[in-house]
Amino acid sequence: MDTSNPAAFVNAELLRLYVGRRVRALVQVIRSENGAVVGKSTDDSQIVVKGSPPRAPTTFVEVIGIADGDKSIRAEIWTNFGDAIDTHNYNQLCQLANGEFKHLFI
Numbered sequence: 001m002d003t004s005n006p007a008a009f010v011n012a013e014l015l016r017l018y019v020g021r022r023v024r025a026l027v028q029v030i031r032s033e034n035g036a037v038v039g040k041s042t043d044d045s046q047i048v049v050k051g052s053p054p055r056a057p058t059t060f061v062e063v064i065g066i067a068d069g070d071k072s073i074r075a076e077i078w079t080n081f082g083d084a085i086d087t088h089n090y091n092q093l094c095q096l097a098n099g100e101f102k103h104l105f106i
Contacts, residue, residue, distance in 0.1 A: 009097040012045035016070035042091035051075035
């Protein structure tokens, strides 16, 4: 595992803490428009992901990229996560990775 450039687990609420830094987020794709994907983060807030999504994105995608605003990510890597996932568990992971157990993730 490459640990030279870690990506913090974030939801929309946590994204503002990492502007200009590398992050990863799970997004439910709502629509694509103007070279970006508009989606819903695991905390049910809207998020915009800029970049080129997979040709056939699934309902849920995980993106890794640079937080370029408090509600947007410039994606470098897109990973299809399928059409069903427990967003509550992923959101809890984001909370743990930015709280008491942060030292285990970054």
